[in-house]
Amino acid sequence: MGTRSTDRGVETRNRLIAVAAELFMRRGYSATSLNDIISAAGLTKGGFYFQFPSKAVLALAVLQTTRGHSQDQILATAGLHERAVDQIAAMVRAVAESKGTMPAMASLSRLCLELASEPEVAEELRPFEFWITLTGQLFDRAKADGDMDPAIASVAAARFAVNAFVGTDHLCDLASAPLDPAMVDDYLAFVFRAVGISADVPPRATNQSRPSDTETDKAAAKIGADAIEKETV
Amino acid sequence: MGTRSTDRGVETRNRLIAVAAELFMRRGYSATSLNDIISAAGLTKGGFYFQFPSKAVLALAVLQTTRGHSQDQILATAGLHERAVDQIAAMVRAVAESKGTMPAMASLSRLCLELASEPEVAEELRPFEFWITLTGQLFDRAKADGDMDPAIASVAAARFAVNAFVGTDHLCDLASAPLDPAMVDDYLAFVFRAVGISADVPPRATNQSRPSDTETDKAAAKIGADAIEKETV
DNA sequence: GTTGACAAACCGACCGGTCGGTCGGTATCT
DNA sequence: AGATACCGACCGACCGGTCGGTTTGTCAAC
Numbered sequence: 001m002g003t004r005s006t007d008r009g010v011e012t013r014n015r016l017i018a019v020a021a022e023l024f025m026r027r028g029y030s031a032t033s034l035n036d037i038i039s040a041a042g043l044t045k046g047g048f049y050f051q052f053p054s055k056a057v058l059a060l061a062v063l064q065t066t067r068g069h070s071q072d073q074i075l076a077t078a079g080l081h082e083r084a085v086d087q088i089a090a091m092v093r094a095v096a097e098s099k100g101t102m103p104a105m106a107s108l109s110r111l112c113l114e115l116a117s118e119p120e121v122a123e124e125l126r127p128f129e130f131w132i133t134l135t136g137q138l139f140d141r142a143k144a145d146g147d148m149d150p151a152i153a154s155v156a157a158a159r160f161a162v163n164a165f166v167g168t169d170h171l172c173d174l175a176s177a178p179l180d181p182a183m184v185d186d187y188l189a190f191v192f193r194a195v196g197i198s199a200d201v202p203p204r205a206t207n208q209s210r211p212s213d214t215e216t217d218k219a220a221a222k223i224g225a226d227a228i229e230k231e232t233v
Numbered sequence: 234m235g236t237r238s239t240d241r242g243v244e245t246r247n248r249l250i251a252v253a254a255e256l257f258m259r260r261g262y263s264a265t266s267l268n269d270i271i272s273a274a275g276l277t278k279g280g281f282y283f284q285f286p287s288k289a290v291l292a293l294a295v296l297q298t299t300r301g302h303s304q305d306q307i308l309a310t311a312g313l314h315e316r317a318v319d320q321i322a323a324m325v326r327a328v329a330e331s332k333g334t335m336p337a338m339a340s341l342s343r344l345c346l347e348l349a350s351e352p353e354v355a356e357e358l359r360p361f362e363f364w365i366t367l368t369g370q371l372f373d374r375a376k377a378d379g380d381m382d383p384a385i386a387s388v389a390a391a392r393f394a395v396n397a398f399v400g401t402d403h404l405c406d407l408a409s410a411p412l413d414p415a416m417v418d419d420y421l422a423f424v425f426r427a428v429g430i431s432a433d434v435p436p437r438a439t440n441q442s443r444p445s446d447t448e449t450d451k452a453a454a455k456i457g458a459d460a461i462e463k464e465t466v
Numbered sequence: 467g468t469t470g471a472c473a474a475a476c477c478g479a480c481c482g483g484t485c486g487g488t489c490g491g492t493a494t495c496t
Numbered sequence: 497a498g499a500t501a502c503c504g505a506c507c508g509a510c511c512g513g514t515c516g517g518t519t520t521g522t523c524a525a526c
Contacts, residue, residue, distance in 0.1 A: 027350055028263065030261065030263045030264045031263045109403055109407055110346065113343065114264065126407065128404060156423075159404075159419075160419065163400035163403075163404050163420075164393065164397035166400035166403055167396035167398065167399035167402075168400070170396075170399055170403060171395070171396050171399060174346060174358070174359065174361075186389055186393065187393065187396075190427040190428070191427065194426045195423070
């Protein structure tokens with residue numbers, strides 16, 4: 001894009017996205033008014049419409065930003081492990097943890113659902129295809145490691161695993177309860193058994209291994225090696 | 234309640250509920266306006282506000298009606314079978330099938346989420362506790378039948394099963410795809426394996442056994458024998 | 467190093483439209 | 497007569513969005 005922009009400009013833009021993400025997550029898209037957003041961001045109507053052409057496009061930006069941000073970070077965390085089984089567990093836990101910061105799975109699906117009726121962003125709104133594909137590949141690797149029953153179809157299993165996670169997240173939202181680690185471990189145990197992974201669910205790292213920025217890239221490269229397209233919203 | 238009402242009255246009321254259920258399901262609560270509802274129901278503002286004190290209360294009525302209707306019918310269908318495992322499969326399939334008619338799991342959770350911010354209906358909005366309890370009891374019976382691994386906690390397993398179902402339903406909504414029987418069978422197979430049910434997923438009845446009204450009550454009584462309170466919205 | 471010009475960034479009053487909700491009246495029953 | 501059921505004009509509030517104007521930052525010309 002040839003659009004120039006100042007530091008101050010992108011900063012307000014990001015602030016708008018962050019604030020909107022928070023509000024959309026808590027109250028939903030159509031229940032959140034533009035006035036809510038701009039006043040929370042300390043801005044005015046004119047300021048907003050300088051940055052975004054419409055409320056719907058802002059929501060789209062929220063979707064994209066969420067994807068990029070958390071996705072990279074989660075892949076990096078997961079990539080620190082060797083076995084695919086461990087990577088899956090790490091990934092799931094990272095997603096669950098990121099919920100405080102970013103809109104989680106359930107909020108994303110809800111937002112997509114509400115946006116579906118907005119004509120401006122009619123494009124394909126499937127934020128989970130990425131995770132399904134990735135999980136499917138991890139299952140393939142788990143089979144190669146001898147940790148998973150090869151008779152089980154990886155893609156169907158991956159779809160089930162993601163479905164179950166979204167549902168879990170969703171019901172937690174309904175109960176306005178956090179997605180606590182115990183429940184995540186339960187989820188992992190059931191999913192592992194469902195997809196024929198014999199290995200026990202690996203224990204949580206008590207000492208939260210924070211990957212440095214340098215090894216982050218390596219790790220991300222390792223887990224996402226086989227080219228999953230990253231650019232479908 | 235001491236409110237008298239004519240046949241015509243309750244008919245309009247039911248029509249409003251049915252129409253609202255449809256619209257809330259398709260577009261969401263706050264994205265559906267009262268004008269949408271009343272015009273779809275062939276009514277006017279005044280007519281509506283004679284039947285309901287507010288939009289939120291109508292939504293609550295949708296929730297309750299949905300619960301009552303489909304719940305009874307589904308329990309009846311499931312109750313036709315002997316083994317708990319078969320009942321579970323029948324129940325899941327009945328829920329999936331009822332999706333065309335009534336708001337399904339995903340729509341219900343979405344509606345509850347949107348209603349959470351409405352002060353009038355602040356009460357507890359947990360439409361899934363019923364299903365979790367019921368599924369837990371069925372798991373207990375499956376254990377007694379020797380079909381399920383007794384080492385697995387019934388309630389945790391039930392929670393997982395419901396979570397996974399809601400997630401599946403939700404992702405189908407997102408893809409604007411129906412909840413087709415093949416996917417439901419996949420779901421059943423994974424869940425059975427997850428919770429340690431050794432039995433194969435029973436085949437679908439090709440010949441849709443429609444229970445008569447008389448045996449419906451018997452069947453419902455059988456499956457819901459151990460007194461699950463039915464009245465928490 | 468001051469100046470002036472121009473774009474980026476933001477302001478806030480304002481717009482037409484729609485929202486949920488109200489109310490005085492009317493038709494239709496028993 | 498009186499309750500039930502419905503009508504539809506109307507209300508203030510708020511919605512997403514527009515627009516002419518002001519501030520802020522950058523940079524070339526002098």
